[in-house]
Amino acid sequence: MxxxxxxxxxxxxxxxxxxxxxxxxxxxxxxxxxxxxxxxxxxxxxxxxxxxxxxxxxxxxxxxxxxxxxxxxxxxxxxxxxxxxxxxxxxxxxxxxxxxxxxGPSTEAIAAMGSKIESRKAMEAAGVPVVPGITRPLIDEEEGVTVANEIGYPVMLKASGGGGGIGMQVCHSDDELRKAYAGNQNRAKQFFGDDAMYIEKFVEEPRHVEVQILADKDGNTVYLWERECSIQRRHQKVVEEAPSPFLDAELRQKMGEAAVRAAKSIGYSNAGTIEFLVDKHRNFYFLEMNTRLQVEHPITEEITGLDLVAEQLRIAYGESLGYGQDDIKLEGHAIEVRIYAEDPKTFFPSPGTITRFEAPQGEHVRNELAVGEGSKVTPFYDPMIAKLIVKGNDRLEAITRMQAALENYHVEGIKTNIPMLRDVMAHEAFRAGDTTTDFVAKHIQQKK
Incomplete structure (x- = not known):
């Protein structure tokens, strides 16, 4: 080692x-x-x-x-x-x-998945379902209008090299698309050095479900079940849970096997995540692959008992997995919330000095922290300051434990999104598992 x-x-x-x-x-x-x-x-x-x-x-x-x-x-x-x-x-x-x-993976694998257009091509070739759309950059906004009419509105205008919701916008008409095109293209150029744009059909009432995979350098590849990450604001995740409350055993296996197929098609090794959109009819479509450790990896660790960082290190050192798909357990239910230094109503960053910081403790509580009392939150970096993870024997128990943990989370000196997270946990739609990607806009922002 x-x-x-x-x-x-x-x-x-x-x-x-x-x-x-x-x-x-x-x-x-x-x-x-x-x-x-x-x-x-x-x-x-x-x-x-x-x-x-x-x-x-x-x-x-x-x-x-x-x-x-x-x-x-x-x-x-x-x-x-x-x-x-x-x-x-x-x-x-x-x-x-x-x-x-x-x-991490090879440079070839990173490059293959770094372009959303090229990754679409690779997944189509591997037999992994993709959202209807085009697999080349648009020439200009007028071609975008033409393609959008062929696919049918609503469509998602996306930056090929993008991430974190940057350069991405839902468009419902020709006028909306024309207005959105130049601004999103400029943002993509500014953030990613790549102004290539493309269009996909917008999947209505989608769930964002991702599958964690591990692959060694000999090609042995397993999936570690899935995480649902549909609770988002500005296309960025704030609540994640594992497993998804929407998937049944058959769909779980199909998505896991598709993720393994995707990874093997590009000779992937190390930890990676295949992200899918799942519609209300349980059809699933490849969204993108993250060729790294995910922010939300702790909930996968909680339900499998694996240390994903340790697995990364062993694989990078050249060791084999030493286990197969049948050895991967799924026990209980885990939820993670991201604690952001931001206004819970506007989602604007809230830099400053933390004057009080008390994170909840307990047998079923896990804290991943970047700050403490006296820490200064600067405007230079992402405003996420911590992650809170809980585990239960089932989803309801996990939600109940998360509610109790959030009630015992105290941060002063800056604003945080903890009040919003409490609202999510208490909402009847969340408790019922009705967690589509418009959840925050539909159920939380409208009440503010």
């Missing part, structure tokens, strides 16, 4: 990776920006080094400095966490060129 790794990330995911490394006896190297000098992950790492000024472009995306630190400290591998450099083919190639193991 690796003796020392560098964690090319910050916040709660850096702390999460360090925790598993400590359990495996692996030394850790942390990195931090000037704004994160006192952050928890800096204190937890065996060594920590400054990488630059607060803006991510000058620090956490500073590939040359990160690799320089890795070489100086003798780190044999780099764990990228999620976000930042985790799906950056250039970074993965630079690690490879420096003789440092990138803890």
């Amino acid at each position: 690796f003796r020392k790794i560098l964690i090319a990330n910050r916040g709660e995911i850096a702390c999460r990776v360090i925790r598993t490394c400590k359990a495996l006896g692996i030394q850790t190297v942390g990195i931090y920006s000037e704004a994160d000098a006192e952050a928890p992950h800096v204190k937890l790492a065996d060594e920590a080094f400054l990488v630059g000024a607060p803006p991510v472009a000058q620090s956490y995306l500073n590939v040359d400095r990160i690799l320089e630190i890795a070489k100086e400290t003798g780190a044999e591998a780099v764990h990228p966490g999620y976000g930042l450099l985790s799906e950056n083919t250039g970074f993965a190639k630079s690690c490879e060129a420096a003789g440092i193991t990138f803890i």
Whole structure:
């Protein structure tokens, strides 16, 4: 096993990776920006080094400095966490060129899934269902109008290189599409350096269901059941649960097998997630593949008993899975909520200093934290400050335990989305499992 790794990330995911490394006896190297000098992950790492000024472009995306630190400290591998450099083919190639193991899939697999257009082509070839749409970039907005009329409104205008809801908009008419085109194309260019746009049929009343897979370098691939991530705001997840309350055993197996087929078709290894849209008739369609660890991976760990970070490390080191699909258990029900430093009504970020921070504790409660009392939440990074995970023997018990945990979660000095999360847990539609992607807009925002 690796003796020392560098964690090319910050916040709660850096702390999460360090925790598993400590359990495996692996030394850790942390990195931090000037704004994160006192952050928890800096204190937890065996060594920590400054990488630059607060803006991510000058620090956490500073590939040359990160690799320089890795070489100086003798780190044999780099764990990228999620976000930042985790799906950056250039970074993965630079690690490879420096003789440092990138803890993730091959650069070819990252590239294959990095373009939503190219990934659609790959999935069609592998026999994985995709949403009706086109598999090439649009020439201009007028071609977009033509395609939209052929597919039928409503449609989803999407940036090929996008993510996090950026460059994405639902359009219900020619006028809406024309108005949306240039703005979303510009945002895509600004955030991803790629202004290619394409169109898919908008799946009405969809659920966002994703399947976690693990694959070793010998091609052994398993699925670790599914997570439902339909409770979103601005196309970004805020509540996730495993397993989905909507899937039955037959559909669960079909989606799992499709995810394995998708991964094998591109020679994938390490941890990855195939995201699907599921309509009200239980048809499912490939959405995208995340070639990294997901924010919501803890709920999969809770229902399977696996440590996904440990599995990533073992696979990257060259070890085989050592188990097959029939060995993957599914026990109980887990729910995760993301705690954001944001106004619960407007969802605008709320930076500032945390004057009080009390996270709930208990046998069935798990906290993944990036802050504590006295921590400063800056405007430089994603406003997610923590994740709260609970497990129950069944879904109702998990919801009840999450409600109790949220009542005992206290943060002062900044605004958080905890009141909104409490509203979600208490809502009769959520409790009934009616969790389509318009849930927040339909049931939560309208009451504010």
